[in-house]
Amino acid sequence: xxxxVVAPSTPVDRAVAEQVAALAAEAFPGTQIVFHPQCxxxxxxxxGEDSVRAEAFLAVANDPRFDALWFARGGYGSCRxxxxxxxxxGPAAREKSYLGYSDAGYLLAGLYGAGFAKVAHGPMPQxxxxxxxxxxxxxxxxxLVDRSTGALEPSVEENTRHAAFNITVFSQLLGTPLQPxxxxxxxxxxxxxxxxxxxxxxxxxxxxxxxxxxxxxxxLGRCSLVPENDPDFGETEEEVVRHxxxxxxxxxLGAADIGHDAHNKVVPFG
Amino acid sequence: xxxxVVAPSTPVDRAVAEQVAALAAEAFPGTQIVFHPQCxxxxxxxxGEDSVRAEAFLAVANDPRFDALWFARGGYGSCRxxxxxxxxxGPAAREKSYLGYSDAGYLLAGLYGAGFAKVAHGPMPQxxxxxxxxxxxxxxxxxLVDRSTGALEPSVEENTRHAAFNITVFSQLLGTPLQPxxxxxxxxxxxxxxxxxxxxxxxxxxxxxxxxxxxxxxxLGRCSLVPENDPDFGETEEEVVRHxxxxxxxxxLGAADIGHDAHNKVVPFG
Numbered sequence: 001x002x003x004x005v006v007a008p009s010t011p012v013d014r015a016v017a018e019q020v021a022a023l024a025a026e027a028f029p030g031t032q033i034v035f036h037p038q039c040x041x042x043x044x045x046x047x048g049e050d051s052v053r054a055e056a057f058l059a060v061a062n063d064p065r066f067d068a069l070w071f072a073r074g075g076y077g078s079c080r081x082x083x084x085x086x087x088x089x090g091p092a093a094r095e096k097s098y099l100g101y102s103d104a105g106y107l108l109a110g111l112y113g114a115g116f117a118k119v120a121h122g123p124m125p126q127x128x129x130x131x132x133x134x135x136x137x138x139x140x141x142x143x144l145v146d147r148s149t150g151a152l153e154p155s156v157e158e159n160t161r162h163a164a165f166n167i168t169v170f171s172q173l174l175g176t177p178l179q180p181x182x183x184x185x186x187x188x189x190x191x192x193x194x195x196x197x198x199x200x201x202x203x204x205x206x207x208x209x210x211x212x213x214x215x216x217x218x219x220l221g222r223c224s225l226v227p228e229n230d231p232d233f234g235e236t237e238e239e240v241v242r243h244x245x246x247x248x249x250x251x252x253l254g255a256a257d258i259g260h261d262a263h264n265k266v267v268p269f270g
Numbered sequence: 271x272x273x274x275v276v277a278p279s280t281p282v283d284r285a286v287a288e289q290v291a292a293l294a295a296e297a298f299p300g301t302q303i304v305f306h307p308q309c310x311x312x313x314x315x316x317x318g319e320d321s322v323r324a325e326a327f328l329a330v331a332n333d334p335r336f337d338a339l340w341f342a343r344g345g346y347g348s349c350r351x352x353x354x355x356x357x358x359x360g361p362a363a364r365e366k367s368y369l370g371y372s373d374a375g376y377l378l379a380g381l382y383g384a385g386f387a388k389v390a391h392g393p394m395p396q397x398x399x400x401x402x403x404x405x406x407x408x409x410x411x412x413x414l415v416d417r418s419t420g421a422l423e424p425s426v427e428e429n430t431r432h433a434a435f436n437i438t439v440f441s442q443l444l445g446t447p448l449q450p451x452x453x454x455x456x457x458x459x460x461x462x463x464x465x466x467x468x469x470x471x472x473x474x475x476x477x478x479x480x481x482x483x484x485x486x487x488x489x490l491g492r493c494s495l496v497p498e499n500d501p502d503f504g505e506t507e508e509e510v511v512r513h514x515x516x517x518x519x520x521x522x523l524g525a526a527d528i529g530h531d532a533h534n535k536v537v538p539f540g
Binding site: 044045076079080083171172173174175176177178179197200201202204205208209210211229231232233234235247 | 314315346349350353441442443444445446447448449467470471472474475478479480481499501502503504505517
């Protein structure tokens with residue numbers, strides 16, 4: 001098993017790479033984790049210029065010697081390479097697993113929409129820095145290496161289709177070629193560091209999209225680090241999401257065990 | 271001439287109403303400005319509950335005794351009443367002028383998309399509180415009352431179609447039934463209080479929409495009160511917009527004289 005790590009958004013420290021490689025060597029012998037050197041590059045807001053990040057993604061995705069492409073971390077930047085990357089993926093790219101969340105959602109959406117079968121939302125190498133983060137990284141590896149069912153978000157069912165996204169990222173890809181057909185899917189959402197009025201606005205946007213109204217239902221993961229609203233918004237994030245589900249006729253299905261934290265579980269798409 | 275003012279987003283002070291009414295009485299005798307009492311209501315983040323704001327909007331829009339509906343101010347909230355309001359507009363609503371900007375963009379977009387002919391982006395009563403704000407209010411009144419060409423954004427041409435929006439608001443209505451067909455239109459954009467990386471993300475979103483790629487071109491108004499980016503984004507807002515125009519093949523047309531300030535000019539849609 002050979003896992004390539006690339007960073008389409010922001011850079012990671014070499015210490016993260018070493019820690020994750022050590023963890024993998026101990027817990028998953030025979031598994032090799034290769035951090036593409038691009039992960040450590042830095043250009044303005046990003047882990048290298050757009051072309052550098054795109055080439056690194058393509059180098060791993062199109063290389064049949066890699067079994068999986070693991071997103072190094074979130075931040076911002078993957079939307080800037082999505083159109084270029086998705087137009088240049090070859091046959092080897094279709095065989096691979098892809099795992100990440102947060103800003104990686106743009107590419108996960110585009111890959112899933114293009115018919116890639118092994119796309120999943122879950123912890124990334126950078127999560128090792130969180131409190132309890134080693135468990136998060138172990139969880140992702142256990143899905144990548146063994147397809148461990150213990151890694152899965154507990155409501156994930158065999159005969160149901162699923163997808164999971166950060167609310168802002170998902171909102172910002174609606175109406176673009178990256179928007180996948182999620183008809184009949186359970187849509188899991190999570191958020192971090194957004195004012196409640198912004199989440200309300202994003203949920204208007206998401207639930208007003210005619211194609212999104214065809215999902216099987218919405219589950220809400222954790223919404224963390226919410227800045228104080230002035231005036232107080234008067235509703236929790238769950239109330240906001242339930243409100244927009246009710247208005248739009250989308251079934252509200254309850255909580256999802258995902259979020260920007262070490263407890264974030266794996267949600268395979270489809 | 272009778273102008274009804276409603277507040278689909280956040281409330282205004284009575285002092286604003288008095289100041290605007292006094293200004294109108296002096297500069298535009300014979301023009302009556304009626305602030306609907308809803309403008310002064312307050313409920314959580316909003317100028318009254320959703321149903322209260324929707325009913326006030328409909329009361330003015332559907333009343334043939336009003337010649338114009340003027341949005342009191344921006345903030346957040348008009349997206350929450352848009353679907354309800356747009357489904358209940360009668361024949362009298364089609365004859366009216368509609369003027370506002372910022373959060374009002376959701377309703378301006380929906381009205382224009384529904385074929386309303388007198389929709390415009392421009393200053394609102396609350397702008398009277400800005401430094402030099404009386405000139406902004408006078409400008410809007412001169413357009414509402416006299417269709418003064420002196421009120422218009424200077425690049426507006428007789429034989430070209432135009433539309434103008436706040437970048438975040440426009441991004442957050444893409445892919446919903448509020449998205450108007452802007453094929454062949456000059457699209458003017460402006461922003462306030464958003465980090466540059468967020469503007470970059472919104473411009474990805476806007477310029478990746480296949481229907482938006484059919485606009486005649488983009489002009490950028492002022493982007494004010496930009497919070498500091500960490501790390502520095504390395505591009506100005508104009509560079510961001512030019513970058514996405516270039517990538518998407520949308521013509522970059524230069525600056526627009528619009529923004530969240532007293533100099534904001536009027537842009538009639540269509």
